[in-house]
Amino acid sequence: MSAPLSVWTNGAEVGAIAASSRAFHYGDGVFRTLLRHRGTVLDADAQIDKLIGDAARLGLAPDTALPVQLRDEIDAISAGVQAAVIKLMLVRAGAGRGYVPLSNAIDRHVFAYEPPVYPASCWERGVVVQRSSLVLGDQPALAGIKHLNRLEQVMAYRSASADAQEVLLANAAGEWIGGGRSNLFAVHDGRLLTPELGRQGVLGHMRERVLAMASGLGIEFRIQTVTDAEIVDADELFVTNSLIGIWPVRQLDQQPLSSPGSVTSSLMQQLSHPRLVAA
Amino acid sequence: MSAPLSVWTNGAEVGAIAASSRAFHYGDGVFRTLLRHRGTVLDADAQIDKLIGDAARLGLAPDTALPVQLRDEIDAISAGVQAAVIKLMLVRAGAGRGYVPLSNAIDRHVFAYEPPVYPASCWERGVVVQRSSLVLGDQPALAGIKHLNRLEQVMAYRSASADAQEVLLANAAGEWIGGGRSNLFAVHDGRLLTPELGRQGVLGHMRERVLAMASGLGIEFRIQTVTDAEIVDADELFVTNSLIGIWPVRQLDQQPLSSPGSVTSSLMQQLSHPRLVAA
Numbered sequence A, B: 001m002s003a004p005l006s007v008w009t010n011g012a013e014v015g016a017i018a019a020s021s022r023a024f025h026y027g028d029g030v031f032r033t034l035l036r037h038r039g040t041v042l043d044a045d046a047q048i049d050k051l052i053g054d055a056a057r058l059g060l061a062p063d064t065a066l067p068v069q070l071r072d073e074i075d076a077i078s079a080g081v082q083a084a085v086i087k088l089m090l091v092r093a094g095a096g097r098g099y100v101p102l103s104n105a106i107d108r109h110v111f112a113y114e115p116p117v118y119p120a121s122c123w124e125r126g127v128v129v130q131r132s133s134l135v136l137g138d139q140p141a142l143a144g145i146k147h148l149n150r151l152e153q154v155m156a157y158r159s160a161s162a163d164a165q166e167v168l169l170a171n172a173a174g175e176w177i178g179g180g181r182s183n184l185f186a187v188h189d190g191r192l193l194t195p196e197l198g199r200q201g202v203l204g205h206m207r208e209r210v211l212a213m214a215s216g217l218g219i220e221f222r223i224q225t226v227t228d229a230e231i232v233d234a235d236e237l238f239v240t241n242s243l244i245g246i247w248p249v250r251q252l253d254q255q256p257l258s259s260p261g262s263v264t265s266s267l268m269q270q271l272s273h274p275r276l277v278a279a
Helices: A022-026 A044-057 A066-077 A151-158 A205-217 A228-232 A262-271 B022-026 B044-057 B066-077 B151-158 B205-217 B228-232 B262-271
Strands: A006-009 A012-014 A016-018 A029-037 A084-092 A106-113 A127-136 A166-171 A176-179 A183-188 A191-195 A221-224 A236-241 A245-252 B006-009 B012-014 B016-018 B029-037 B084-092 B106-113 B127-136 B166-171 B176-179 B183-188 B191-195 B221-224 B236-241 B245-252
Touching: A006 A016, A006 A066, A022 A084, A022 B022, A022 B151, A029 A044, A044 A066, A044 A084, A044 A205, A066 A084, A066 A106, A127 A151, A127 A236, A151 A166, A151 B022, A166 A245, A176 A191, A176 A228, A176 A236, A183 A205, A183 A228, A191 A205, A205 A221, A205 A236, A205 A245, A205 A262, A236 A262, A245 A262, B006 B016, B006 B066, B022 B084, B029 B044, B044 B066, B044 B084, B044 B205, B066 B084, B066 B106, B127 B151, B127 B236, B151 B166, B166 B245, B176 B191, B176 B228, B176 B236, B183 B205, B183 B228, B191 B205, B205 B221, B205 B236, B205 B245, B205 B262, B236 B262, B245 B262
Parallel strands: A127 A166, A127 A245, A191 A221, B127 B166, B127 B245, B191 B221
Antiparallel strands: A006 A012, A006 A106, A016 B016, A029 A084, A084 A106, A166 A176, A176 A183, A183 A191, A183 A236, A236 A245, B006 B012, B006 B106, B029 B084, B084 B106, B166 B176, B176 B183, B183 B191, B183 B236, B236 B245
């Protein structure tokens, strides 16, 4: 993981961010993370739609030119680059001190990074996930959106063991919400379950893609609360995000799981997502 | 409210903040706000202690030179300035992408701003406060500390009515936690109550000062859960922070309150905090 290769703010390449940014002081903004692979940014339009929907949840007022501006800046920042992680960020504009939001205007930031690499076994055999002791707070006003207040995730990884590739987070009711940087799916008797995210969690783009693929493949699914028994007794577990695609889970804390299971394998094959392995 | 007058990062004046800052991406840091009045920064040592204690809660490792560095930078940034708001921020160092905290080292930022001004009536007659419909999530791992994840506060002010000078926030149990940028006190039969902050809220420096003054003045106090009845039926209410000192509450939503009451007045007199009114 490296510092950004480059950063664009409101259409121009910059070296740093204004010290007055409300992202810096309050996390008053939203982001989405995209993968550029073989010179193409995957699912850019769908990700931009989600980003703009999240911004609206914070009361930001995206103007109609925003999707085209973001597309242009994605192209500009990654021109000539085969592979990159592109992070899009929309932040409430305004230089004032104080929580009170005086503007609904938007500053946009686009970051390009070197993509991370992972062992091929993360896709082939699956990953180790650990149930975190950090309990996610309930916050319906912010649930589902990918906002910049991510200390719960930082704290969860801080206490994670080094051999876990992902942590799982639950709420105070003991319902599993997802991975620290991924959405969670369980398979029971050939049917897919994924957590309902009305009080915590992020509605990831890859989650939506998996649900759409499940429909296409005739795999029944339910979006519902997911209890501890529903992950412990699952036939298969997997986690998803826009960088990794789908990672099967081969071990939940100390418990081995069949991995990759047949439903997970079907979805991985259908998705055909690039694998970020060292060259 | 204005953009910062100046910003220092790790001991040098800067024009902007590194685009890789974890404050910007995750809010992975803490802050405290201090008032400089007539050329003196109020309670700087106590505030630095609280800031460093908060940083430790995030697993940051302040080195022993930090308090002296912060004192020096406070002096440097506000040299020759009679009045300023000084914001101290400690952020987890590291340029990486991703939530996983790879370092416990600290970047320190010191900001100087023009102080805000308020009508004199905020101190003389008191303020209007509004109970917010935003419900604070439970998060014991972050409660009490003044971290950079402040979207709940932004959202609460976003839905506040223009004639309220402060919003009050409760948790899902209906217990009142405090103001959006202040701590809350109620007076019942001459006795002070202030919310217990083990699951939400910020342990403000001014809250601690008020409790210490109460002890000195022989005013009994309790730190406890504060129900709706305990604020509606209070003889007096007031809110505190390091910029305003103490503001009596003269109106809770539509309900007028005796303001300033006798306990509030005694504490205000004892505190003798500067009033940030237009010159």
